[in-house]
Amino acid sequence: MSLNNKKILITGANGLLGQVLRLFLEKHGFVVIATGLGSDRLCNHNHVYKELDVTSLEQCAYVINKYEPSVIVNAAAMTNVDECEISKTKCLAVNSSSIDNFIPHVINYKIHLIQISTDFVFNGFSGGYVENDACNPLNNYGMSKLSAEKNIKNNLGDELYTIIRTSLIYGPGENNFLAWVRTKLETGDILNIVHDQYRTPTYVNDLALAILRIIELKKYGLYHISSGEKLSIFDIVCNIAICLRLDLSKINKINSRELNQIASRPSDSTLDIDKAIKELGFAPTKLNNALKNIL
Ligand SMILES: NC(=O)c1ccc[n+]([C@@H]2O[C@H](COP(=O)([O-])OP(=O)(O)OC[C@H]3O[C@@H](n4cnc5c(N)ncnc54)[C@H](OP(=O)(O)O)[C@@H]3O)[C@@H](O)[C@H]2O)c1
Known part of the structure:
Protein backbone atom coordinates (compact mmCIF):
# COMPACT_ATOMS: atom_id res chain seq x y z
CA MET A 1 0.00 0.00 0.00
CA SER A 2 1.48 3.39 -0.93
CA LEU A 3 1.77 5.99 1.78
CA ASN A 4 -0.94 8.17 0.26
CA ASN A 5 -3.41 5.31 0.42
CA LYS A 6 -2.86 4.89 4.11
CA LYS A 7 -6.02 5.24 6.12
CA ILE A 8 -5.60 6.95 9.47
CA LEU A 9 -8.32 6.74 12.09
CA ILE A 10 -8.10 9.51 14.68
CA THR A 11 -10.00 9.28 17.97
CA GLY A 12 -10.78 12.41 19.98
CA ALA A 13 -10.75 14.29 16.67
CA ASN A 14 -12.75 17.22 18.08
CA GLY A 15 -10.02 17.96 20.63
CA LEU A 16 -7.04 20.28 20.42
CA LEU A 17 -4.63 17.75 18.91
CA GLY A 18 -7.34 15.89 16.98
CA GLN A 19 -8.52 18.97 15.07
CA VAL A 20 -5.03 20.02 14.03
CA LEU A 21 -3.87 16.49 13.24
CA ARG A 22 -6.75 15.61 10.95
CA LEU A 23 -6.27 18.70 8.78
CA PHE A 24 -2.50 18.18 8.79
CA LEU A 25 -2.69 14.53 7.70
CA GLU A 26 -5.38 15.32 5.12
CA LYS A 27 -3.07 18.01 3.69
CA HIS A 28 -0.34 15.36 3.44
CA GLY A 29 -2.56 13.13 1.31
CA PHE A 30 -3.73 10.60 3.89
CA VAL A 31 -7.23 9.19 3.94
CA VAL A 32 -8.45 10.47 7.30
CA ILE A 33 -11.28 8.98 9.32
CA ALA A 34 -11.91 11.45 12.11
CA THR A 35 -13.92 10.22 15.09
CA GLY A 36 -15.13 11.90 18.24
CA LEU A 37 -17.88 12.35 20.79
CA GLY A 38 -21.02 13.93 19.34
CA SER A 39 -21.09 15.84 16.10
CA ASP A 40 -18.16 17.16 14.07
CA ARG A 41 -16.85 20.46 15.48
CA LEU A 42 -14.55 21.20 12.55
CA CYS A 43 -15.71 22.77 9.26
CA ASN A 44 -13.99 23.04 5.90
CA HIS A 45 -12.43 19.63 5.52
CA ASN A 46 -12.70 16.79 3.05
CA HIS A 47 -12.57 13.72 5.25
CA VAL A 48 -15.02 11.36 6.88
CA TYR A 49 -16.24 12.10 10.41
CA LYS A 50 -17.93 9.41 12.53
CA GLU A 51 -19.20 9.55 16.08
CA LEU A 52 -17.15 7.20 18.22
CA ASP A 53 -17.11 6.79 21.97
CA VAL A 54 -13.90 4.87 22.66
CA THR A 55 -15.49 3.22 25.71
CA SER A 56 -18.00 1.44 23.45
CA LEU A 57 -16.81 -2.00 22.34
CA GLU A 58 -19.51 -2.13 19.64
CA GLN A 59 -18.78 1.33 18.20
CA CYS A 60 -15.03 0.63 18.06
CA ALA A 61 -15.60 -2.71 16.31
CA TYR A 62 -18.04 -1.16 13.85
CA VAL A 63 -15.81 1.76 12.83
CA ILE A 64 -12.59 -0.28 12.61
CA ASN A 65 -14.21 -3.12 10.65
CA LYS A 66 -15.89 -0.66 8.28
CA TYR A 67 -12.80 1.43 7.46
CA GLU A 68 -9.91 -0.99 8.14
CA PRO A 69 -7.41 1.77 8.95
CA SER A 70 -3.68 1.05 8.74
CA VAL A 71 -2.95 3.52 11.56
CA ILE A 72 -4.99 4.57 14.60
CA VAL A 73 -3.97 7.70 16.49
CA ASN A 74 -5.65 7.54 19.87
CA ALA A 75 -5.98 11.18 20.94
CA ALA A 76 -9.25 10.64 22.84
CA ALA A 77 -8.94 11.21 26.54
CA MET A 78 -10.51 12.69 29.62
CA THR A 79 -7.95 15.49 30.00
CA ASN A 80 -9.28 17.60 32.85
CA VAL A 81 -6.89 16.50 35.59
CA ASP A 82 -9.08 17.60 38.51
CA GLU A 83 -12.19 16.00 37.00
CA CYS A 84 -10.18 12.78 36.65
CA GLU A 85 -9.52 12.94 40.40
CA ILE A 86 -13.24 13.33 41.16
CA SER A 87 -14.59 10.83 38.60
CA LYS A 88 -12.02 8.06 38.88
CA THR A 89 -14.21 5.37 37.29
CA LYS A 90 -14.95 7.46 34.21
CA CYS A 91 -11.31 8.50 33.97
CA LEU A 92 -10.17 4.87 33.97
CA ALA A 93 -12.86 3.85 31.49
CA VAL A 94 -11.97 6.56 28.95
CA ASN A 95 -8.20 6.77 29.39
CA SER A 96 -7.30 3.18 30.12
CA SER A 97 -9.90 0.40 29.77
CA SER A 98 -10.93 1.70 26.33
CA ILE A 99 -7.63 0.36 25.00
CA ASP A 100 -9.16 -3.15 25.31
CA ASN A 101 -11.62 -2.14 22.57
CA PHE A 102 -8.76 -1.55 20.11
CA ILE A 103 -6.27 -4.31 20.94
CA PRO A 104 -7.94 -7.29 19.17
CA HIS A 105 -8.45 -5.23 15.99
CA VAL A 106 -4.90 -3.87 16.07
CA ILE A 107 -3.63 -7.47 16.20
CA ASN A 108 -6.12 -8.79 13.66
CA TYR A 109 -5.51 -6.11 10.99
CA LYS A 110 -1.86 -5.39 11.96
CA ILE A 111 -2.74 -1.74 12.59
CA HIS A 112 -0.08 0.70 13.82
CA LEU A 113 -1.53 2.09 17.07
CA ILE A 114 -0.18 5.49 18.10
CA ASN A 123 6.11 12.18 39.73
CA GLY A 124 8.09 15.30 38.81
CA PHE A 125 10.69 14.96 41.56
CA SER A 126 13.63 15.28 39.17
CA GLY A 127 12.54 16.47 35.68
CA GLY A 128 14.38 16.03 32.39
CA TYR A 129 12.80 12.59 31.98
CA VAL A 130 14.01 10.17 29.30
CA GLU A 131 11.80 7.45 27.86
CA ASN A 132 12.93 4.62 30.13
CA ASP A 133 12.86 6.56 33.41
CA ALA A 134 10.65 5.04 36.12
CA CYS A 135 7.03 6.21 36.14
CA ASN A 136 5.23 7.05 39.35
CA PRO A 137 2.16 9.23 38.72
CA LEU A 138 0.79 11.52 41.42
CA ASN A 139 -2.83 11.65 40.26
CA ASN A 140 -5.61 9.57 38.65
CA TYR A 141 -5.08 11.15 35.24
CA GLY A 142 -1.42 10.10 35.22
CA MET A 143 -2.29 6.65 36.60
CA SER A 144 -4.94 6.07 33.95
CA LYS A 145 -2.58 7.09 31.13
CA LEU A 146 0.21 4.89 32.53
CA SER A 147 -2.19 1.97 32.81
CA ALA A 148 -3.05 2.44 29.10
CA GLU A 149 0.65 2.40 28.24
CA LYS A 150 1.15 -0.85 30.19
CA ASN A 151 -1.87 -2.47 28.57
CA ILE A 152 -0.50 -1.62 25.11
CA LYS A 153 3.06 -2.79 25.90
CA ASN A 154 1.86 -6.03 27.48
CA ASN A 155 -0.55 -7.00 24.73
CA LEU A 156 0.88 -5.76 21.44
CA GLY A 157 3.97 -6.85 19.56
CA ASP A 158 6.82 -4.36 19.32
CA GLU A 159 6.00 -3.41 15.73
CA LEU A 160 2.37 -2.60 16.35
CA TYR A 161 2.52 0.43 18.60
CA THR A 162 4.13 3.78 19.35
CA ILE A 163 3.52 5.62 22.59
CA ILE A 164 4.11 9.37 22.50
CA ARG A 165 4.41 11.18 25.81
CA THR A 166 3.81 14.87 25.41
CA SER A 167 3.43 17.86 27.71
CA LEU A 168 1.26 21.02 27.94
CA ILE A 169 -0.02 21.15 24.36
CA TYR A 170 -0.93 24.60 23.05
CA GLY A 171 -2.00 25.97 19.69
CA PRO A 172 -4.68 27.94 17.90
CA GLY A 173 -8.36 27.67 18.78
CA GLU A 174 -10.49 28.35 21.79
CA ASN A 175 -10.12 25.24 23.89
CA ASN A 176 -6.63 25.40 25.24
CA PHE A 177 -4.33 26.98 27.78
CA LEU A 178 -3.32 29.81 25.45
CA ALA A 179 -6.89 30.91 24.76
CA TRP A 180 -7.68 30.68 28.48
CA VAL A 181 -4.78 33.00 29.38
CA ARG A 182 -5.65 35.42 26.58
CA THR A 183 -9.33 35.66 27.53
CA LYS A 184 -8.56 36.15 31.22
CA LEU A 185 -6.00 38.88 30.57
CA GLU A 186 -8.09 40.66 27.94
CA THR A 187 -11.03 40.83 30.34
CA GLY A 188 -8.75 42.27 33.03
CA ASP A 189 -8.97 39.26 35.39
CA ILE A 190 -6.21 38.61 37.91
CA LEU A 191 -4.39 35.36 37.14
CA ASN A 192 -2.84 33.35 39.97
CA ILE A 193 -0.10 31.32 38.31
CA VAL A 194 2.30 28.83 39.88
CA HIS A 195 6.01 29.45 39.57
CA ASP A 196 7.08 26.13 41.12
CA GLN A 197 5.77 23.79 38.39
CA TYR A 198 7.98 23.25 35.35
CA ARG A 199 6.86 21.95 31.99
CA THR A 200 8.19 21.54 28.46
CA PRO A 201 5.30 23.07 26.45
CA THR A 202 4.44 21.50 23.09
CA TYR A 203 3.30 23.37 20.00
CA VAL A 204 0.49 21.28 18.56
CA ASN A 205 1.85 21.66 14.99
CA ASP A 206 5.18 20.15 16.13
CA LEU A 207 3.32 17.22 17.66
CA ALA A 208 1.38 16.66 14.44
CA LEU A 209 4.64 16.69 12.47
CA ALA A 210 6.22 14.20 14.88
CA ILE A 211 3.23 11.89 14.42
CA LEU A 212 3.62 12.15 10.63
CA ARG A 213 7.33 11.25 10.93
CA ILE A 214 6.50 8.28 13.16
CA ILE A 215 4.00 7.00 10.59
CA GLU A 216 6.28 7.58 7.59
CA LEU A 217 9.43 6.19 9.20
CA LYS A 218 7.52 3.32 10.86
CA LYS A 219 8.97 4.12 14.27
CA TYR A 220 7.74 2.02 17.16
CA GLY A 221 8.19 2.08 20.94
CA LEU A 222 8.23 5.11 23.18
CA TYR A 223 9.00 8.75 22.30
CA HIS A 224 8.95 11.99 24.27
CA ILE A 225 7.68 14.89 22.17
CA SER A 226 7.74 18.47 23.48
CA SER A 227 9.72 21.66 22.91
CA GLY A 228 12.39 20.39 25.31
CA GLU A 229 12.36 23.96 26.66
CA LYS A 230 12.03 23.93 30.46
CA LEU A 231 9.78 26.75 31.63
CA SER A 232 7.74 27.40 34.76
CA ILE A 233 4.01 27.83 34.18
CA PHE A 234 4.45 31.41 35.41
CA ASP A 235 7.11 32.05 32.73
CA ILE A 236 4.87 30.54 30.05
CA VAL A 237 1.95 32.81 31.01
CA CYS A 238 4.22 35.89 31.14
CA ASN A 239 5.54 35.06 27.65
CA ILE A 240 1.98 34.89 26.34
CA ALA A 241 1.13 38.25 27.94
CA ILE A 242 4.27 39.88 26.53
CA CYS A 243 3.52 38.52 23.06
CA LEU A 244 -0.02 39.93 23.25
CA ARG A 245 1.23 43.20 24.80
CA LEU A 246 -1.11 42.63 27.75
CA ASP A 247 -0.71 43.79 31.34
CA LEU A 248 1.84 41.66 33.21
CA SER A 249 0.84 43.19 36.53
CA LYS A 250 -2.37 41.12 36.41
CA ILE A 251 -0.31 37.92 36.72
CA ASN A 252 0.26 36.92 40.35
CA LYS A 253 3.13 34.58 41.10
CA ILE A 254 2.00 31.94 43.59
CA ASN A 255 3.15 28.49 44.68
CA SER A 256 1.33 25.18 44.23
CA ARG A 257 0.31 24.99 47.90
CA GLU A 258 -1.54 28.31 47.59
CA LEU A 259 -3.39 27.12 44.48
CA ASN A 260 -4.70 24.08 46.35
CA GLN A 261 -5.81 22.11 43.28
CA ILE A 262 -7.89 18.94 43.67
CA ALA A 263 -5.32 16.72 41.98
CA SER A 264 -1.61 16.88 42.83
CA ARG A 265 0.60 17.98 39.97
CA PRO A 266 4.22 17.00 39.35
CA SER A 267 6.52 19.94 40.11
CA ASP A 268 8.95 19.20 37.28
CA SER A 269 7.64 16.88 34.58
CA THR A 270 9.92 18.22 31.86
CA LEU A 271 10.63 15.78 29.04
CA ASP A 272 14.00 15.08 27.44
CA ILE A 273 13.50 14.86 23.67
CA ASP A 274 16.97 13.74 22.51
CA LYS A 275 15.63 10.42 21.23
CA ALA A 276 13.05 12.16 19.01
CA ILE A 277 15.66 14.62 17.74
CA LYS A 278 18.04 11.78 16.80
CA GLU A 279 15.58 9.22 15.47
CA LEU A 280 12.83 11.39 13.96
CA GLY A 281 14.84 14.48 13.00
CA PHE A 282 12.43 16.31 15.31
CA ALA A 283 13.14 20.06 15.47
CA PRO A 284 10.69 21.68 17.88
CA THR A 285 9.59 25.30 17.84
CA LYS A 286 10.52 27.49 20.81
CA LEU A 287 7.53 28.88 22.69
CA ASN A 288 8.11 32.50 21.67
CA ASN A 289 8.43 31.64 17.97
CA ALA A 290 5.26 29.54 18.08
CA LEU A 291 3.39 32.32 19.88
CA LYS A 292 4.31 34.74 17.09
CA ASN A 293 2.71 32.30 14.59
CA ILE A 294 -0.44 31.79 16.60
CA LEU A 295 -1.26 35.13 18.24
N1 LIG B 1 -3.50 19.04 26.46
C1 LIG B 1 -2.35 18.75 27.05
O1 LIG B 1 -1.69 19.66 27.59
C2 LIG B 1 -1.82 17.35 27.07
C3 LIG B 1 -0.59 17.09 27.72
C4 LIG B 1 -0.09 15.79 27.71
C5 LIG B 1 -0.79 14.79 27.06
N2 LIG B 1 -1.98 15.05 26.46
C6 LIG B 1 -2.69 13.96 25.80
O2 LIG B 1 -2.83 14.32 24.45
C7 LIG B 1 -4.03 13.77 23.90
C8 LIG B 1 -4.82 14.85 23.19
O3 LIG B 1 -5.11 15.86 24.13
P1 LIG B 1 -5.85 17.21 23.75
O4 LIG B 1 -5.08 18.32 24.32
O5 LIG B 1 -6.21 17.22 22.30
O6 LIG B 1 -7.14 17.03 24.64
P2 LIG B 1 -8.64 17.51 24.39
O7 LIG B 1 -8.65 18.79 23.64
O8 LIG B 1 -9.31 17.42 25.71
O9 LIG B 1 -9.17 16.38 23.41
C9 LIG B 1 -9.53 15.10 23.86
C10 LIG B 1 -10.77 14.71 23.09
O10 LIG B 1 -11.17 13.40 23.54
C11 LIG B 1 -12.57 13.41 23.54
N3 LIG B 1 -13.12 12.33 24.38
C12 LIG B 1 -13.35 12.32 25.71
N4 LIG B 1 -13.93 11.16 26.06
C13 LIG B 1 -14.07 10.43 24.92
C14 LIG B 1 -14.64 9.18 24.64
N5 LIG B 1 -15.17 8.41 25.59
N6 LIG B 1 -14.62 8.76 23.36
C15 LIG B 1 -14.11 9.52 22.36
N7 LIG B 1 -13.59 10.73 22.57
C16 LIG B 1 -13.57 11.19 23.84
C17 LIG B 1 -12.96 14.77 24.08
O11 LIG B 1 -14.31 15.03 23.74
P3 LIG B 1 -15.05 16.34 24.28
O12 LIG B 1 -14.40 17.46 23.52
O13 LIG B 1 -16.46 16.12 23.91
O14 LIG B 1 -14.77 16.40 25.74
C18 LIG B 1 -11.97 15.66 23.34
O15 LIG B 1 -12.49 16.12 22.11
C19 LIG B 1 -4.74 13.12 25.08
O16 LIG B 1 -4.47 11.75 25.07
C20 LIG B 1 -4.09 13.73 26.30
O17 LIG B 1 -4.12 12.84 27.39
C21 LIG B 1 -2.51 16.32 26.46
Missing part, protein backbone atom coordinates in the same frame (compact mmCIF):
# COMPACT_ATOMS: atom_id res chain seq x y z
CA GLN A 115 -1.15 6.24 21.67
CA ILE A 116 -0.87 9.79 23.00
CA SER A 117 0.32 9.76 26.59
CA THR A 118 1.53 12.35 29.05
CA ASP A 119 4.39 13.75 31.13
CA PHE A 120 2.04 13.22 34.13
CA VAL A 121 3.12 9.55 34.26
CA PHE A 122 6.15 10.93 36.15
